[in-house]
Amino acid sequence: MKQKLFCFGLGYSARNLVRHLKQQDASWQFSGSSRRPSDDNVAVFDGLSPMINSGKRLADVTHMLISIPPQDKMGDPVLHHHGAEISKLKHLKWLGYLSTTGIYGDRGGDWICDRTPPAPTSLKGQQRLDAEQGWLKMFHGHKLPVHIFRLGSIYGPGRGHLVNLKAGKVRKIIKKGQYFSRIHVDDLTQVLVASMKSPRPGQSYNVVDDRPAPTPEVIDFICDLLGRPHLPPIDLDDAELSPMMKIFYSENKRVHNHRIKQELGVTLKYPTYREGFKALARKFPSPPDTASSNLHQRTGGGHRSSHR
Numbered sequence: 375m376k377q378k379l380f381c382f383g384l385g386y387s388a389r390n391l392v393r394h395l396k397q398q399d400a401s402w403q404f405s406g407s408s409r410r411p412s413d414d415n416v417a418v419f420d421g422l423s424p425m426i427n428s429g430k431r432l433a434d435v436t437h438m439l440i441s442i443p444p445q446d447k448m449g450d451p452v453l454h455h456h457g458a459e460i461s462k463l464k465h466l467k468w469l470g471y472l473s474t475t476g477i478y479g480d481r482g483g484d485w486i487c488d489r490t491p492p493a494p495t496s497l498k499g500q501q502r503l504d505a506e507q508g509w510l511k512m513f514h515g516h517k518l519p520v521h522i523f524r525l526g527s528i529y530g531p532g533r534g535h536l537v538n539l540k541a542g543k544v545r546k547i548i549k550k551g552q553y554f555s556r557i558h559v560d561d562l563t564q565v566l567v568a569s570m571k572s573p574r575p576g577q578s579y580n581v582v583d584d585r586p587a588p589t590p591e592v593i594d595f596i597c598d599l600l601g602r603p604h605l606p607p608i609d610l611d612d613a614e615l616s617p618m619m620k621i622f623y624s625e626n627k628r629v630h631n632h633r634i635k636q637e638l639g640v641t642l643k644y645p646t647y648r649e650g651f652k653a654l655a656r657k658f659p660s661p662p663d664t665a666s667s668n669l670h671q672r673t674g675g676g677h678r679s680s681h682r
Contacts, residue, residue: 378434381406382452383441384416386533387472390559391439391566398567405431421451428456436465437570440509441472443502450505457508461516468573469509470566473524475555475580477503481627483551488580488633496621506578513576521569522578523562526629529650530559535589536596536654546590546605547613547623554589555582555629558644568638579633585646586628592647599655 379395381388384406395402407419419425421442438460444450452460460466478486479495494500506522513520529535538544565581594604610623634640644650 376401376403377436378403378405379437379439380404380432380435381439381441382419383439384408385441386530387528387559387562388439388441390530391563394560394563394567405435419451421445421448421455424455428459432456432459432463434465435463436467438466438469439472439566440470444505446501449501450508453505453508453512457512461512461518466519468519468521468570470521470523470569471506471509473502473506473522473578474499475524475526475582475627475629476621476625477506477524478625478627478629480625483553483626483628485628485630486580487630488578495625498618498621499625510576517575519573519575521573521575523565523569523581524578525562526555526557526580526582528557528559528562529647529654531654531657533559534651534654535592536600536651539593539596539600539602544593544605545613546593546607547610548590548607549588549610549623549626552588552623552626553586553628555586555627556592556647556650557581557583558642558650561640561642561644564640564643565634565638568634568640572638574637577633577637579638580629580631581634582629582631583642583644583646583650584631585648587647592651595648596651596655599651 379392379402381392381404388406392404395404405415405417407417407425409418409420411418417425417427417431425431440452442452448454460469476496476499477492477494478490479493479499492503494503509520509522512518535544561583562581565579569579590607597604615623644653
């Protein structure tokens, strides 16, 4: 039987995985969902109502990736609308749910690992944990091959601090002792592929690189790569933040990634932000431009609100 991947939420991470699998093995088949119609292989699923013709679309799926965040009242929309249907799929060998390190909450800058009990300190973090637990109930109750991936902030081509800096959409916000964990999208793909090859249903993985770092350190490093002056610092208390970014800065932890190495045998292509942004900067050889005049524009600085 051919291997077929269905992605609930064909976003940045899912599309990168699809591209990689296409390059590695032309026999793979792909389909998925999006909020908007695009082609016959992409179903419309906005999370508010069930996907049309889901039975036909999911019947022969062997692998499934879920990257749609939970909704406030409904919880996980895929589980809500299609959980019962997915539990009965006969050919499903692997299901990956993309969660966030936000389920660990605020740890005051301490290190946490894959075995650290979740302790969310925000509503968004609790919603993610609820979604994780919902899928794990499907594993325990229906033997569904569920795998949980707790992601740091994702960056890569076309996304993250480097492209935002060039667009003048980065501020260097200072909060003493604050750490964030990151992962290059290609290394996230590496982890997912390794898990597909060696499934461990019921397992969870922290998907981050080897070096949690303060965002100002990363921004200064990128400025040096681009030959630009460092941005002026802005104290956190003086920065106007969106509600999501307030949550982001309220949680401080350093995340270990032991399990992706020990169980899945992953060797990170970009073990720290330094290797990752050096590789990305080689694709942006232009000299400093006028974007520096817009450095005080508001931005998320390349962080995903749902994955951190």
